Amino acid sequence: MCGIVGLFLKDPALQPELGAMTTAMLATMCDRGPDSAGFAVYGAGSPGHVKLTLRGTSGTDFHALAGRLGAVATGDVRVEVRDTHAVLSVPEGDLDAVRTALAQTHPEVHVVSYGKRVEIYKEVGRPDRVAERFGLSSMSGTHAIGHTRMATESAVTTDGAHPFSTGADQCLVHNGSLSNHNLLRRSLQREGIAFETENDTEVAAGYLTLRLRKGARLGEALEGALADLDGFYTFVVGTEGGFGVLRDPIACKPAVMAETDSYVAFGSEFRVLATLPGIAAARVWEPEPARPYFWEHA
Incomplete structure:
Protein backbone atom coordinates (compact mmCIF):
# COMPACT_ATOMS: atom_id res chain seq x y z
CA MET A 1 0.00 0.00 0.00
CA CYS A 2 2.62 2.55 1.16
CA GLY A 3 2.25 6.26 1.81
CA ILE A 4 3.97 9.33 0.41
CA VAL A 5 4.33 12.85 1.77
CA GLY A 6 6.03 15.85 0.22
CA LEU A 7 6.43 19.52 1.06
CA PHE A 8 7.97 22.28 -1.06
CA LEU A 9 8.22 25.65 0.68
CA LYS A 10 7.82 28.86 -1.29
CA ASP A 11 7.99 31.10 1.79
CA PRO A 12 11.51 31.24 3.31
CA ALA A 13 9.98 32.15 6.68
CA LEU A 14 8.65 28.58 6.95
CA GLN A 15 12.02 26.89 6.43
CA PRO A 16 12.75 26.43 10.18
CA GLU A 17 9.40 24.58 10.42
CA LEU A 18 10.01 22.17 7.53
CA GLY A 19 11.00 19.25 9.74
CA ALA A 20 8.13 19.69 12.19
CA MET A 21 5.59 19.98 9.37
CA THR A 22 6.99 16.91 7.62
CA THR A 23 7.02 14.94 10.87
CA ALA A 24 3.30 15.51 11.35
CA MET A 25 2.61 14.48 7.75
CA LEU A 26 4.74 11.34 7.99
CA ALA A 27 3.16 10.25 11.28
CA THR A 28 -0.28 10.39 9.66
CA MET A 29 0.83 7.73 7.15
CA CYS A 30 1.79 5.10 9.76
CA ASP A 31 -1.12 2.84 8.87
CA ARG A 32 -0.27 2.96 5.15
CA GLY A 33 3.26 1.74 5.82
CA PRO A 34 4.16 0.51 9.30
CA ASP A 35 7.18 -1.58 8.28
CA SER A 36 9.78 1.07 7.52
CA ALA A 37 10.09 4.72 6.66
CA GLY A 38 12.45 7.30 5.28
CA PHE A 39 12.71 10.92 4.35
CA ALA A 40 14.87 13.35 2.43
CA VAL A 41 15.46 16.91 3.62
CA TYR A 42 16.98 19.63 1.47
CA GLY A 43 18.68 21.87 4.00
CA ALA A 44 21.52 24.35 3.99
CA GLY A 45 24.77 23.47 2.29
CA ARG A 117 22.00 19.98 0.21
CA VAL A 118 20.22 16.62 0.49
CA GLU A 119 20.24 14.36 3.53
CA ILE A 120 18.35 11.04 3.51
CA TYR A 121 17.50 8.94 6.54
CA LYS A 122 15.63 5.62 6.57
CA GLU A 123 15.15 2.67 8.87
CA VAL A 124 12.85 -0.22 9.74
CA GLY A 125 10.05 0.66 12.16
CA ARG A 126 6.93 2.77 12.53
CA PRO A 127 7.26 6.06 10.63
CA ASP A 128 6.65 8.26 13.67
CA ARG A 129 9.37 6.41 15.59
CA VAL A 130 11.80 6.57 12.66
CA ALA A 131 11.23 10.34 12.45
CA GLU A 132 11.86 10.65 16.19
CA ARG A 133 15.06 8.59 16.06
CA PHE A 134 16.60 10.92 13.50
CA GLY A 135 15.25 14.17 14.93
CA LEU A 136 13.27 15.13 11.85
CA SER A 137 11.18 17.68 13.75
CA SER A 138 14.26 19.84 14.38
CA MET A 139 15.44 19.93 10.75
CA SER A 140 15.05 22.95 8.50
CA GLY A 141 15.22 23.45 4.75
CA THR A 142 13.35 24.28 1.58
CA HIS A 143 11.68 20.96 0.74
CA ALA A 144 11.29 17.42 2.01
CA ILE A 145 9.95 14.06 0.81
CA GLY A 146 8.89 11.13 2.96
CA HIS A 147 7.70 7.55 2.49
CA THR A 148 6.09 4.90 4.67
CA ARG A 149 6.42 1.34 3.41
CA MET A 150 4.25 -1.75 3.60
CA ALA A 151 6.46 -4.52 2.25
CA THR A 152 3.97 -6.63 0.29
CA GLU A 153 6.42 -8.14 -2.22
CA SER A 154 9.75 -8.27 -0.39
CA ALA A 155 11.34 -8.52 3.04
CA VAL A 156 11.14 -5.76 5.62
CA THR A 157 14.63 -4.27 5.44
CA THR A 158 16.24 -0.86 5.53
CA ASP A 159 17.60 -1.55 2.03
CA GLY A 160 14.02 -1.65 0.77
CA ALA A 161 13.01 1.60 2.44
CA HIS A 162 12.57 4.79 0.41
CA PRO A 163 13.73 7.39 -0.65
CA PHE A 164 16.25 6.13 -3.19
CA SER A 165 19.04 8.31 -4.49
CA THR A 166 21.36 7.51 -7.40
CA GLY A 167 22.69 10.98 -8.21
CA ALA A 168 23.82 14.20 -6.57
CA ASP A 169 20.98 15.93 -4.68
CA GLN A 170 18.40 13.68 -6.35
CA CYS A 171 15.93 11.29 -4.78
CA LEU A 172 12.63 9.55 -5.47
CA VAL A 173 9.84 7.82 -3.55
CA HIS A 174 7.33 5.52 -5.20
CA ASN A 175 3.97 3.96 -4.54
CA GLY A 176 3.23 1.15 -7.01
CA SER A 177 5.16 -1.38 -9.06
CA LEU A 178 7.20 -1.26 -12.28
CA SER A 179 6.98 -4.15 -14.75
CA ASN A 180 10.06 -3.39 -16.88
CA HIS A 181 12.54 -2.48 -14.17
CA ASN A 182 14.92 -5.42 -14.81
CA LEU A 183 15.31 -4.56 -18.48
CA LEU A 184 15.69 -0.88 -17.66
CA ARG A 185 18.23 -1.64 -14.93
CA ARG A 186 20.56 -3.35 -17.42
CA SER A 187 20.23 -0.44 -19.82
CA LEU A 188 21.03 2.09 -17.10
CA GLN A 189 24.01 0.08 -15.87
CA ARG A 190 25.48 0.28 -19.36
CA GLU A 191 25.18 4.05 -19.03
CA GLY A 192 27.16 4.01 -15.76
CA ILE A 193 24.31 4.11 -13.22
CA ALA A 194 25.09 1.93 -10.19
CA PHE A 195 22.50 0.20 -8.01
CA GLU A 196 22.74 -1.20 -4.49
CA THR A 197 19.42 -3.06 -4.24
CA GLU A 198 16.96 -5.03 -6.36
CA ASN A 199 14.17 -2.52 -5.65
CA ASP A 200 12.29 -1.24 -8.70
CA THR A 201 12.11 2.21 -7.14
CA GLU A 202 15.88 2.52 -7.25
CA VAL A 203 15.67 1.85 -11.00
CA ALA A 204 13.18 4.70 -11.40
CA ALA A 205 15.54 6.96 -9.46
CA GLY A 206 18.40 5.88 -11.71
CA TYR A 207 16.35 6.64 -14.81
CA LEU A 208 15.72 10.21 -13.68
CA THR A 209 19.36 10.60 -12.64
CA LEU A 210 20.51 9.74 -16.14
CA ARG A 211 18.01 12.07 -17.80
CA LEU A 212 18.99 14.96 -15.54
CA ARG A 213 22.69 14.19 -15.96
CA LYS A 214 22.23 14.50 -19.71
CA GLY A 215 20.84 17.98 -19.33
CA ALA A 216 17.08 17.46 -19.11
CA ARG A 217 15.07 19.73 -16.83
CA LEU A 218 12.97 18.08 -14.15
CA GLY A 219 9.78 18.40 -16.16
CA GLU A 220 11.44 16.89 -19.24
CA ALA A 221 12.79 13.96 -17.21
CA LEU A 222 9.32 13.24 -15.84
CA GLU A 223 7.87 13.39 -19.36
CA GLY A 224 10.42 10.80 -20.47
CA ALA A 225 9.43 8.49 -17.63
CA LEU A 226 5.91 8.29 -19.05
CA ALA A 227 7.31 6.85 -22.27
CA ASP A 228 9.96 4.55 -20.81
CA LEU A 229 8.57 3.19 -17.52
CA ASP A 230 5.85 0.53 -17.56
CA GLY A 231 3.64 -0.30 -14.61
CA PHE A 232 1.58 1.63 -12.12
CA TYR A 233 3.22 4.31 -10.05
CA THR A 234 3.06 7.59 -8.24
CA PHE A 235 6.45 9.29 -7.98
CA VAL A 236 7.47 12.23 -5.84
CA VAL A 237 10.92 13.49 -6.79
CA GLY A 238 13.44 15.84 -5.23
CA THR A 239 16.36 17.69 -6.78
CA GLU A 240 18.63 20.39 -5.33
CA GLY A 241 16.16 23.11 -6.19
CA GLY A 242 13.09 21.22 -7.35
CA PHE A 243 10.12 19.09 -6.42
CA GLY A 244 8.10 16.97 -8.84
CA VAL A 245 5.10 14.64 -8.94
CA LEU A 246 4.13 12.10 -11.59
CA ARG A 247 1.33 9.51 -11.81
CA ASP A 248 1.08 6.81 -14.46
CA PRO A 249 -1.65 7.05 -17.14
CA ILE A 250 -4.03 4.82 -15.14
CA ALA A 251 -3.33 6.52 -11.79
CA CYS A 252 -4.74 3.76 -9.60
CA LYS A 253 -2.73 4.89 -6.56
CA PRO A 254 -4.30 7.64 -4.42
CA ALA A 255 -2.82 11.13 -4.44
CA VAL A 256 -3.85 14.63 -3.41
CA MET A 257 -2.05 17.98 -3.59
CA ALA A 258 -2.48 21.39 -2.03
CA GLU A 259 -0.95 24.75 -2.95
CA THR A 260 -0.90 28.12 -1.26
CA ASP A 261 1.31 31.17 -1.64
CA SER A 262 3.57 29.60 1.00
CA TYR A 263 3.94 25.96 -0.05
CA VAL A 264 3.07 23.02 -2.28
CA ALA A 265 2.22 19.77 -0.51
CA PHE A 266 1.59 16.18 -1.54
CA GLY A 267 -0.04 13.32 0.34
CA SER A 268 -1.39 9.89 -0.42
CA GLU A 269 -4.54 11.01 1.39
CA PHE A 270 -6.01 14.40 2.30
CA ARG A 271 -5.58 13.79 6.02
CA VAL A 272 -1.81 14.16 5.47
CA LEU A 273 -2.40 17.79 4.53
CA ALA A 274 -4.95 18.63 7.19
CA THR A 275 -2.41 19.91 9.74
CA LEU A 276 -0.68 22.33 7.36
CA PRO A 277 -1.05 26.07 8.01
CA GLY A 278 -3.59 27.78 5.78
CA ILE A 279 -4.91 24.49 4.40
CA ALA A 280 -8.52 25.74 4.60
CA ALA A 281 -7.73 28.37 1.96
CA ALA A 282 -5.45 26.18 -0.18
CA ARG A 283 -6.16 25.01 -3.70
CA VAL A 284 -6.60 21.27 -3.26
CA TRP A 285 -6.76 18.85 -6.19
CA GLU A 286 -6.01 15.34 -7.36
CA PRO A 287 -3.03 15.35 -9.75
CA GLU A 288 -4.04 14.25 -13.21
CA PRO A 289 -2.79 10.98 -14.71
CA ALA A 290 0.24 11.19 -17.02
CA ARG A 291 0.81 14.88 -16.29
CA PRO A 292 4.11 15.95 -14.71
CA TYR A 293 3.90 18.56 -11.98
CA PHE A 294 7.05 20.33 -10.86
CA TRP A 295 8.20 23.39 -8.97
CA GLU A 296 11.70 24.81 -8.81
CA HIS A 297 13.37 27.50 -6.75
CA ALA A 298 14.96 30.29 -8.77
Whole structure:
Protein backbone atom coordinates (compact mmCIF):
# COMPACT_ATOMS: atom_id res chain seq x y z
CA MET A 1 0.00 0.00 0.00
CA CYS A 2 2.62 2.55 1.16
CA GLY A 3 2.25 6.26 1.81
CA ILE A 4 3.97 9.33 0.41
CA VAL A 5 4.33 12.85 1.77
CA GLY A 6 6.03 15.85 0.22
CA LEU A 7 6.43 19.52 1.06
CA PHE A 8 7.97 22.28 -1.06
CA LEU A 9 8.22 25.65 0.68
CA LYS A 10 7.82 28.86 -1.29
CA ASP A 11 7.99 31.10 1.79
CA PRO A 12 11.51 31.24 3.31
CA ALA A 13 9.98 32.15 6.68
CA LEU A 14 8.65 28.58 6.95
CA GLN A 15 12.02 26.89 6.43
CA PRO A 16 12.75 26.43 10.18
CA GLU A 17 9.40 24.58 10.42
CA LEU A 18 10.01 22.17 7.53
CA GLY A 19 11.00 19.25 9.74
CA ALA A 20 8.13 19.69 12.19
CA MET A 21 5.59 19.98 9.37
CA THR A 22 6.99 16.91 7.62
CA THR A 23 7.02 14.94 10.87
CA ALA A 24 3.30 15.51 11.35
CA MET A 25 2.61 14.48 7.75
CA LEU A 26 4.74 11.34 7.99
CA ALA A 27 3.16 10.25 11.28
CA THR A 28 -0.28 10.39 9.66
CA MET A 29 0.83 7.73 7.15
CA CYS A 30 1.79 5.10 9.76
CA ASP A 31 -1.12 2.84 8.87
CA ARG A 32 -0.27 2.96 5.15
CA GLY A 33 3.26 1.74 5.82
CA PRO A 34 4.16 0.51 9.30
CA ASP A 35 7.18 -1.58 8.28
CA SER A 36 9.78 1.07 7.52
CA ALA A 37 10.09 4.72 6.66
CA GLY A 38 12.45 7.30 5.28
CA PHE A 39 12.71 10.92 4.35
CA ALA A 40 14.87 13.35 2.43
CA VAL A 41 15.46 16.91 3.62
CA TYR A 42 16.98 19.63 1.47
CA GLY A 43 18.68 21.87 4.00
CA ALA A 44 21.52 24.35 3.99
CA GLY A 45 24.77 23.47 2.29
CA SER A 46 28.32 24.56 3.06
CA PRO A 47 30.21 26.39 0.27
CA GLY A 48 32.85 24.18 -1.32
CA HIS A 49 31.66 21.06 0.49
CA VAL A 50 29.52 18.02 -0.34
CA LYS A 51 27.43 16.07 2.15
CA LEU A 52 27.38 12.28 2.23
CA THR A 53 24.67 10.65 4.30
CA LEU A 54 26.03 7.33 5.55
CA ARG A 55 24.12 4.41 7.05
CA GLY A 56 25.89 2.04 9.41
CA THR A 57 24.83 -0.18 12.29
CA SER A 58 24.11 0.75 15.87
CA GLY A 59 27.74 0.06 16.69
CA THR A 60 29.37 2.12 13.93
CA ASP A 61 31.90 4.65 15.27
CA PHE A 62 31.30 7.44 12.77
CA HIS A 63 33.73 9.83 14.47
CA ALA A 64 36.59 7.35 14.09
CA LEU A 65 35.49 6.69 10.51
CA ALA A 66 35.55 10.42 9.74
CA GLY A 67 39.04 10.67 11.19
CA ARG A 68 40.33 7.91 8.94
CA LEU A 69 38.67 9.36 5.86
CA GLY A 70 40.08 12.76 6.69
CA ALA A 71 43.51 11.37 5.91
CA VAL A 72 42.66 11.21 2.19
CA ALA A 73 41.04 14.67 2.07
CA THR A 74 42.75 17.97 1.39
CA GLY A 75 40.54 19.89 3.82
CA ASP A 76 38.42 19.45 6.90
CA VAL A 77 36.06 16.48 7.13
CA ARG A 78 33.15 17.11 9.49
CA VAL A 79 30.61 14.60 10.79
CA GLU A 80 27.17 14.84 12.44
CA VAL A 81 25.79 11.59 13.84
CA ARG A 82 22.06 10.84 13.91
CA ASP A 83 21.31 7.38 15.29
CA THR A 84 22.44 4.77 12.70
CA HIS A 85 23.20 7.48 10.12
CA ALA A 86 25.77 10.24 9.88
CA VAL A 87 26.27 13.21 7.59
CA LEU A 88 29.85 13.56 6.44
CA SER A 89 30.84 16.96 5.02
CA VAL A 90 33.90 16.77 2.75
CA PRO A 91 35.61 19.22 0.40
CA GLU A 92 33.95 18.99 -3.00
CA GLY A 93 37.17 18.08 -4.77
CA ASP A 94 37.77 15.16 -2.40
CA LEU A 95 34.42 13.43 -2.97
CA ASP A 96 35.73 10.66 -5.24
CA ALA A 97 38.76 9.94 -3.06
CA VAL A 98 36.67 9.79 0.10
CA ARG A 99 34.06 7.50 -1.48
CA THR A 100 36.78 5.17 -2.77
CA ALA A 101 38.45 5.02 0.65
CA LEU A 102 35.07 4.43 2.33
CA ALA A 103 34.28 1.50 0.03
CA GLN A 104 37.71 -0.04 0.61
CA THR A 105 37.90 0.36 4.40
CA HIS A 106 34.23 0.27 5.47
CA PRO A 107 32.25 -1.83 2.97
CA GLU A 108 29.53 -2.35 5.58
CA VAL A 109 28.70 1.38 5.58
CA HIS A 110 26.29 2.50 2.87
CA VAL A 111 26.16 5.87 1.13
CA VAL A 112 22.46 6.75 1.29
CA SER A 113 22.80 10.06 -0.55
CA TYR A 114 25.26 12.73 -1.55
CA GLY A 115 25.04 16.31 -2.73
CA LYS A 116 25.34 19.88 -1.62
CA ARG A 117 22.00 19.98 0.21
CA VAL A 118 20.22 16.62 0.49
CA GLU A 119 20.24 14.36 3.53
CA ILE A 120 18.35 11.04 3.51
CA TYR A 121 17.50 8.94 6.54
CA LYS A 122 15.63 5.62 6.57
CA GLU A 123 15.15 2.67 8.87
CA VAL A 124 12.85 -0.22 9.74
CA GLY A 125 10.05 0.66 12.16
CA ARG A 126 6.93 2.77 12.53
CA PRO A 127 7.26 6.06 10.63
CA ASP A 128 6.65 8.26 13.67
CA ARG A 129 9.37 6.41 15.59
CA VAL A 130 11.80 6.57 12.66
CA ALA A 131 11.23 10.34 12.45
CA GLU A 132 11.86 10.65 16.19
CA ARG A 133 15.06 8.59 16.06
CA PHE A 134 16.60 10.92 13.50
CA GLY A 135 15.25 14.17 14.93
CA LEU A 136 13.27 15.13 11.85
CA SER A 137 11.18 17.68 13.75
CA SER A 138 14.26 19.84 14.38
CA MET A 139 15.44 19.93 10.75
CA SER A 140 15.05 22.95 8.50
CA GLY A 141 15.22 23.45 4.75
CA THR A 142 13.35 24.28 1.58
CA HIS A 143 11.68 20.96 0.74
CA ALA A 144 11.29 17.42 2.01
CA ILE A 145 9.95 14.06 0.81
CA GLY A 146 8.89 11.13 2.96
CA HIS A 147 7.70 7.55 2.49
CA THR A 148 6.09 4.90 4.67
CA ARG A 149 6.42 1.34 3.41
CA MET A 150 4.25 -1.75 3.60
CA ALA A 151 6.46 -4.52 2.25
CA THR A 152 3.97 -6.63 0.29
CA GLU A 153 6.42 -8.14 -2.22
CA SER A 154 9.75 -8.27 -0.39
CA ALA A 155 11.34 -8.52 3.04
CA VAL A 156 11.14 -5.76 5.62
CA THR A 157 14.63 -4.27 5.44
CA THR A 158 16.24 -0.86 5.53
CA ASP A 159 17.60 -1.55 2.03
CA GLY A 160 14.02 -1.65 0.77
CA ALA A 161 13.01 1.60 2.44
CA HIS A 162 12.57 4.79 0.41
CA PRO A 163 13.73 7.39 -0.65
CA PHE A 164 16.25 6.13 -3.19
CA SER A 165 19.04 8.31 -4.49
CA THR A 166 21.36 7.51 -7.40
CA GLY A 167 22.69 10.98 -8.21
CA ALA A 168 23.82 14.20 -6.57
CA ASP A 169 20.98 15.93 -4.68
CA GLN A 170 18.40 13.68 -6.35
CA CYS A 171 15.93 11.29 -4.78
CA LEU A 172 12.63 9.55 -5.47
CA VAL A 173 9.84 7.82 -3.55
CA HIS A 174 7.33 5.52 -5.20
CA ASN A 175 3.97 3.96 -4.54
CA GLY A 176 3.23 1.15 -7.01
CA SER A 177 5.16 -1.38 -9.06
CA LEU A 178 7.20 -1.26 -12.28
CA SER A 179 6.98 -4.15 -14.75
CA ASN A 180 10.06 -3.39 -16.88
CA HIS A 181 12.54 -2.48 -14.17
CA ASN A 182 14.92 -5.42 -14.81
CA LEU A 183 15.31 -4.56 -18.48
CA LEU A 184 15.69 -0.88 -17.66
CA ARG A 185 18.23 -1.64 -14.93
CA ARG A 186 20.56 -3.35 -17.42
CA SER A 187 20.23 -0.44 -19.82
CA LEU A 188 21.03 2.09 -17.10
CA GLN A 189 24.01 0.08 -15.87
CA ARG A 190 25.48 0.28 -19.36
CA GLU A 191 25.18 4.05 -19.03
CA GLY A 192 27.16 4.01 -15.76
CA ILE A 193 24.31 4.11 -13.22
CA ALA A 194 25.09 1.93 -10.19
CA PHE A 195 22.50 0.20 -8.01
CA GLU A 196 22.74 -1.20 -4.49
CA THR A 197 19.42 -3.06 -4.24
CA GLU A 198 16.96 -5.03 -6.36
CA ASN A 199 14.17 -2.52 -5.65
CA ASP A 200 12.29 -1.24 -8.70
CA THR A 201 12.11 2.21 -7.14
CA GLU A 202 15.88 2.52 -7.25
CA VAL A 203 15.67 1.85 -11.00
CA ALA A 204 13.18 4.70 -11.40
CA ALA A 205 15.54 6.96 -9.46
CA GLY A 206 18.40 5.88 -11.71
CA TYR A 207 16.35 6.64 -14.81
CA LEU A 208 15.72 10.21 -13.68
CA THR A 209 19.36 10.60 -12.64
CA LEU A 210 20.51 9.74 -16.14
CA ARG A 211 18.01 12.07 -17.80
CA LEU A 212 18.99 14.96 -15.54
CA ARG A 213 22.69 14.19 -15.96
CA LYS A 214 22.23 14.50 -19.71
CA GLY A 215 20.84 17.98 -19.33
CA ALA A 216 17.08 17.46 -19.11
CA ARG A 217 15.07 19.73 -16.83
CA LEU A 218 12.97 18.08 -14.15
CA GLY A 219 9.78 18.40 -16.16
CA GLU A 220 11.44 16.89 -19.24
CA ALA A 221 12.79 13.96 -17.21
CA LEU A 222 9.32 13.24 -15.84
CA GLU A 223 7.87 13.39 -19.36
CA GLY A 224 10.42 10.80 -20.47
CA ALA A 225 9.43 8.49 -17.63
CA LEU A 226 5.91 8.29 -19.05
CA ALA A 227 7.31 6.85 -22.27
CA ASP A 228 9.96 4.55 -20.81
CA LEU A 229 8.57 3.19 -17.52
CA ASP A 230 5.85 0.53 -17.56
CA GLY A 231 3.64 -0.30 -14.61
CA PHE A 232 1.58 1.63 -12.12
CA TYR A 233 3.22 4.31 -10.05
CA THR A 234 3.06 7.59 -8.24
CA PHE A 235 6.45 9.29 -7.98
CA VAL A 236 7.47 12.23 -5.84
CA VAL A 237 10.92 13.49 -6.79
CA GLY A 238 13.44 15.84 -5.23
CA THR A 239 16.36 17.69 -6.78
CA GLU A 240 18.63 20.39 -5.33
CA GLY A 241 16.16 23.11 -6.19
CA GLY A 242 13.09 21.22 -7.35
CA PHE A 243 10.12 19.09 -6.42
CA GLY A 244 8.10 16.97 -8.84
CA VAL A 245 5.10 14.64 -8.94
CA LEU A 246 4.13 12.10 -11.59
CA ARG A 247 1.33 9.51 -11.81
CA ASP A 248 1.08 6.81 -14.46
CA PRO A 249 -1.65 7.05 -17.14
CA ILE A 250 -4.03 4.82 -15.14
CA ALA A 251 -3.33 6.52 -11.79
CA CYS A 252 -4.74 3.76 -9.60
CA LYS A 253 -2.73 4.89 -6.56
CA PRO A 254 -4.30 7.64 -4.42
CA ALA A 255 -2.82 11.13 -4.44
CA VAL A 256 -3.85 14.63 -3.41
CA MET A 257 -2.05 17.98 -3.59
CA ALA A 258 -2.48 21.39 -2.03
CA GLU A 259 -0.95 24.75 -2.95
CA THR A 260 -0.90 28.12 -1.26
CA ASP A 261 1.31 31.17 -1.64
CA SER A 262 3.57 29.60 1.00
CA TYR A 263 3.94 25.96 -0.05
CA VAL A 264 3.07 23.02 -2.28
CA ALA A 265 2.22 19.77 -0.51
CA PHE A 266 1.59 16.18 -1.54
CA GLY A 267 -0.04 13.32 0.34
CA SER A 268 -1.39 9.89 -0.42
CA GLU A 269 -4.54 11.01 1.39
CA PHE A 270 -6.01 14.40 2.30
CA ARG A 271 -5.58 13.79 6.02
CA VAL A 272 -1.81 14.16 5.47
CA LEU A 273 -2.40 17.79 4.53
CA ALA A 274 -4.95 18.63 7.19
CA THR A 275 -2.41 19.91 9.74
CA LEU A 276 -0.68 22.33 7.36
CA PRO A 277 -1.05 26.07 8.01
CA GLY A 278 -3.59 27.78 5.78
CA ILE A 279 -4.91 24.49 4.40
CA ALA A 280 -8.52 25.74 4.60
CA ALA A 281 -7.73 28.37 1.96
CA ALA A 282 -5.45 26.18 -0.18
CA ARG A 283 -6.16 25.01 -3.70
CA VAL A 284 -6.60 21.27 -3.26
CA TRP A 285 -6.76 18.85 -6.19
CA GLU A 286 -6.01 15.34 -7.36
CA PRO A 287 -3.03 15.35 -9.75
CA GLU A 288 -4.04 14.25 -13.21
CA PRO A 289 -2.79 10.98 -14.71
CA ALA A 290 0.24 11.19 -17.02
CA ARG A 291 0.81 14.88 -16.29
CA PRO A 292 4.11 15.95 -14.71
CA TYR A 293 3.90 18.56 -11.98
CA PHE A 294 7.05 20.33 -10.86
CA TRP A 295 8.20 23.39 -8.97
CA GLU A 296 11.70 24.81 -8.81
CA HIS A 297 13.37 27.50 -6.75
CA ALA A 298 14.96 30.29 -8.77
